[in-house]
Amino acid sequence: MPRNLTIAIFLASLTLIYAHCHKKCGENESIDICGHSCEPRCGLRDLIAVQCITCSAKTRGCRCNSGFLRDEETGYCVDPENCTKCNVGENHLACGRICEGTCASPTEPKKCQLIRCAKQGCRCDLNEGYVRDTESGRCVLISDCPASE
Numbered sequence: 001m002p003r004n005l006t007i008a009i010f011l012a013s014l015t016l017i018y019a020h021c022h023k024k025c026g027e028n029e030s031i032d033i034c035g036h037s038c039e040p041r042c043g044l045r046d047l048i049a050v051q052c053i054t055c056s057a058k059t060r061g062c063r064c065n066s067g068f069l070r071d072e073e074t075g076y077c078v079d080p081e082n083c084t085k086c087n088v089g090e091n092h093l094a095c096g097r098i099c100e101g102t103c104a105s106p107t108e109p110k111k112c113q114l115i116r117c118a119k120q121g122c123r124c125d126l127n128e129g130y131v132r133d134t135e136s137g138r139c140v141l142i143s144d145c146p147a148s149e
Contacts, residue, residue, distance in 0.1 A: 025062035028077035032063035039063045041070045042083030042092070073121060086122035089130035089139030093123050100124045101131035103145035 025031060032039075064070050064077035071077075073084040086092050100123050101107055107126075124130040124139035133140045 026076065028065050028068045029062040030065055031060065033060050039070055041072055042078070042080070084122075087138060089125055089128070089141070090122040091125045093121065101126045101142075103131055103133050103140070103142075106131050106142050106145075 067079070068077040069080050069083060071083050084092075124132050129141050129143075130139040131142055131145065132138075133145060135146065
């Protein structure tokens, strides 16, 4: 292999290693050995230490600074008051199901009951009688669903 090519590959490798080891974090973040797999998030503020035992050097990454929470809707570290808010008829679930009731199918499909935990976020509160209106994208009371034709 020509010497210049060997040197170029070596320098490119060093650059990649340096960039990986010196990752820059966003606003209100800093590097932590556990990264954000072990940090309080909007809707899940009180993590207990047991959940963080699995952290290792492999999970090193950016973590929200003290007093900030990761808003998983935006990915940013924000003041708790600035967490993404759910709309009327929705609840923010740290461990929700992928499926939710809709006007066309108000009860949650059986297959979704098998899914233990989906990405956290706002879900229609079926216990309070809210389902997703797929046309508007909003949660509405079952009694307010548009009439099907």
